[in-house]
Amino acid sequence: MGKTIAEKILSKKSGQNVFANDIVVADVDFRMGQDGTSPLAIRAYQAMKGEGICSPERAALVIDHSAPSPLEGVSALHTLMREFAQGKGIRLYDIGEGVCHQLIPEKGHVGPGSLVVGADSHTCTYGALNAFATGVGSTDLAAALISGKMWFKVPETIKFICHGRLPLGVYSKDLILFLINQVTADGVTYMAAEYTGEAISQLSVDARFTISNMAIEMGAKVGLMEADDKVMEWVRAHSDNKFETVKADADAEYFAVKEYDVSDLTPYVAKPHRVDNGVPVGDVAGTPIQQAVLGTCTNGRLEDLTIAAQVLEGRKIHPDVRFIVAPASRQIYLDAMDAGVLKTLVQAGAAVVTPGCGPCVGTHNGVPSDGENVISTANRNFKGRMANSNAFIYLASPATVAASAVKGEITDPREFL
Amino acid sequence: MELRGKAHCFGNDVNTDYIISGKYKFKTLDMRELAKHVMEDLDPEFAERVQPGDFVVAGSNFGCGSSREQAPLALLNAGVGAVLAKSFARIFYRNAINTGLPVVVCDTSQINAGDELVVDLKDGMLKNVTQGREIPVQPLPSIMLKILSDGGLAEHFRKYGTFNL
Numbered sequence: 001m002g003k004t005i006a007e008k009i010l011s012k013k014s015g016q017n018v019f020a021n022d023i024v025v026a027d028v029d030f031r032m033g034q035d036g037t038s039p040l041a042i043r044a045y046q047a048m049k050g051e052g053i054c055s056p057e058r059a060a061l062v063i064d065h066s067a068p069s070p071l072e073g074v075s076a077l078h079t080l081m082r083e084f085a086q087g088k089g090i091r092l093y094d095i096g097e098g099v100c101h102q103l104i105p106e107k108g109h110v111g112p113g114s115l116v117v118g119a120d121s122h123t124c125t126y127g128a129l130n131a132f133a134t135g136v137g138s139t140d141l142a143a144a145l146i147s148g149k150m151w152f153k154v155p156e157t158i159k160f161i162c163h164g165r166l167p168l169g170v171y172s173k174d175l176i177l178f179l180i181n182q183v184t185a186d187g188v189t190y191m192a193a194e195y196t197g198e199a200i201s202q203l204s205v206d207a208r209f210t211i212s213n214m215a216i217e218m219g220a221k222v223g224l225m226e227a228d229d230k231v232m233e234w235v236r237a238h239s240d241n242k243f244e245t246v247k248a249d250a251d252a253e254y255f256a257v258k259e260y261d262v263s264d265l266t267p268y269v270a271k272p273h274r275v276d277n278g279v280p281v282g283d284v285a286g287t288p289i290q291q292a293v294l295g296t297c298t299n300g301r302l303e304d305l306t307i308a309a310q311v312l313e314g315r316k317i318h319p320d321v322r323f324i325v326a327p328a329s330r331q332i333y334l335d336a337m338d339a340g341v342l343k344t345l346v347q348a349g350a351a352v353v354t355p356g357c358g359p360c361v362g363t364h365n366g367v368p369s370d371g372e373n374v375i376s377t378a379n380r381n382f383k384g385r386m387a388n389s390n391a392f393i394y395l396a397s398p399a400t401v402a403a404s405a406v407k408g409e410i411t412d413p414r415e416f417l
Numbered sequence: 418m419e420l421r422g423k424a425h426c427f428g429n430d431v432n433t434d435y436i437i438s439g440k441y442k443f444k445t446l447d448m449r450e451l452a453k454h455v456m457e458d459l460d461p462e463f464a465e466r467v468q469p470g471d472f473v474v475a476g477s478n479f480g481c482g483s484s485r486e487q488a489p490l491a492l493l494n495a496g497v498g499a500v501l502a503k504s505f506a507r508i509f510y511r512n513a514i515n516t517g518l519p520v521v522v523c524d525t526s527q528i529n530a531g532d533e534l535v536v537d538l539k540d541g542m543l544k545n546v547t548q549g550r551e552i553p554v555q556p557l558p559s560i561m562l563k564i565l566s567d568g569g570l571a572e573h574f575r576k577y578g579t580f581n582l
Contacts, residue, residue, distance in 0.1 A: 023560055025580050036443050040486050043446060048574035066443055073444040121484040121508055135484040137512035139570045147579045151560060185430055186478035190507050219481065221507055274430070362439045382432050382482060387440040389458045 002249030004157040005224045006192040009132040009246055013115045020156040029114045031059040031144045034100045035066060037119035039077040040138035042084045045145060054148030056089040062103060067095035067356040070364035098329025098355040101125040101297035106329055108239025112227040113246045117144050122297050127212035128205060129235060130227035130245055135216060155192040155221045156255040162199035164263030169414035172207035173299060173397035176214045177268040181278035189219030191255060194248060199262045200225060205234040206303040213298045214379050217275040267412055270395035273383040281400060281412045290372040291322045292405035294398055296360045299377035300328030304398040305336045309344040311402035311416045317349035318408030324359050324366045325350040362387025375404045418538040420519060422470040422498045426530045427459060429476035433488040435459050442487040451487055452494035470498035474528050480509025489513040499536055501525055514561045517569035522555035
């Protein structure tokens with residue numbers, strides 16, 4: 001009987017021949033925690049009476065959620081992480097290095113066939129590299145650090161086949177907001193998503209990360225893609241490790257197969273306060289905005305900044321809009337400088353902040369005021385997400401965010417292209 | 418494991434930012450402080466009203482959103498005895514078991530706020546004492562029942578040093 005990508009990776013890593021709904025204890029290739037979750041993992045490690053880390057070179061802690069620290073209490077938690085990492089020989093990426101979900105792939109820690117757990121729900125991002133990567137909590141992370149293992153229920157899989165090519169001005173962010181709207185916030189709960197088809201193959205690896213990143217917003221455990229030449233080239237440029245690509249068998253059994261022709265897709269916007277509340281941009285065009293955010297683990301990559309710069313070239317953002325830009329990593333920051341992209345953004349009126357998660361999770365760097373509307377390239381628009389439960393968050397692509405920042409209201413970016 | 422408490426009802430898709438907002442959870446490891454703000458955006462009086470052992474009763478996809486364990490820990494520290502929902506988001510479900518917060522999958526549509534409930538996790542039965550009716554409960558996978566009965570994953574590891582499931 002054929003297997004899905006999830007069934008193959010978990011079979012290999014558990015040394016057993018397993019299928020959906022089997023429960024396995026599997027060897028984990030890499031483990032990650034960030035500053036919102038690692039302090040509790042360290043506490044769990046202590047409660048477990050841990051006596052060391054299994055293969056500390058295959059783990060990393062990242063300070064990105066509140067970086068640099070905006071508060072005394074946060075500083076104490078950062079110190080706890082730094083001391084733990086140093087004491088245990090674990091790599092720590094400190095403030096300014098970037099968002100964990102950019103760093104783990106960019107630093108070469110993950111590739112095709114890897115099994116990764118991260119104490120952050122958007123760990124599913126690395127599925128774009130053909131890795132089984134999933135979010136866990138702090139106690140699970142502590143257990144994985146001690147044992148090098150994790151228990152999993154092998155997920156059933158829903159396959160999304162996206163036919164056609166995305167039209168001009170429509171990006172992978174629009175596609176994933178559309179798909180989440182189609183299946184809803186719990187449409188893939190407990191299951192794996194596999195994304196495939198011409199529309200996916202056409203995308204750059206940067207753009208594919210955006211889709212896998214948001215698999216969790218449909219409830220999925222992982223957001224898997226196959227590794228094609230583009231992926232292999234990307235991985236070789238970032239890692240010296242050896243990886244084995246994993247393909248689904250033609251006779252694999254799926255919970256469901258969903259097919260979409262996306263040739264006529266329009267830019268999509270998710271309205272407050274739900275990620276599955278997506279509508280074509282025309283339905284909300286003209287909604288005034290006071291803040292625009294470009295960045296995050298969803299859309300803070302060089303391609304995203306470049307698209308925004310194309311929209312903003314020779315233009316100024318609206319005087320009533322604050323435009324906040326957070327490159328996803330230091331490397332992207334440097335690349336965007338070299339390419340002149342950053343200059344275009346700053347000349348247009350952007351406030352560039354430290355690579356990190358701040359504005360998206362409401363720790364600092366742009367907390368909106370009561371009653372304000374924000375348009376953001378992030379992945380969540382929950383009430384209170386940006387630390388003000390009286391603000392309204394709209395999610396969109398970098399092009400839509402940039403176009404909206406220029407006009408001061410939600411705007412179809414195709415007017416600018 | 419028999420649990421008894423009163424129901425506090427919520428809707429579908431209660432996300433982890435509603436359970437405990439990001440503006441509190443990054444600052445501290447003091448879960449009693451976080452417990453004061455639990456469910457604040459949905460029900461500002463909940464933290465004051467909830468009595469030790471009471472149940473949070475919700476619709477589908479409870480706990481969707483972030484992976485932060487502050488969500489089940491804030492509920493536990495507020496005194497919540499168990500969460501009953503039609504379905505749970507995956508990471509929250511694992512985190513709840515790992516931290517020792519019982520989670521129960523069942524049809525919650527007939528439960529009203531204030532109903533007195535008795536849950537038996539082992540036998541998989543929920544009794545609505547107020548309405549005098551029994552509601553079937555989806556049994557926990559044995560691996561999770563084992564972790565929960567050990568008092569959570571930290572206790573499990575303290576006992577065995579690794580996964581012994």
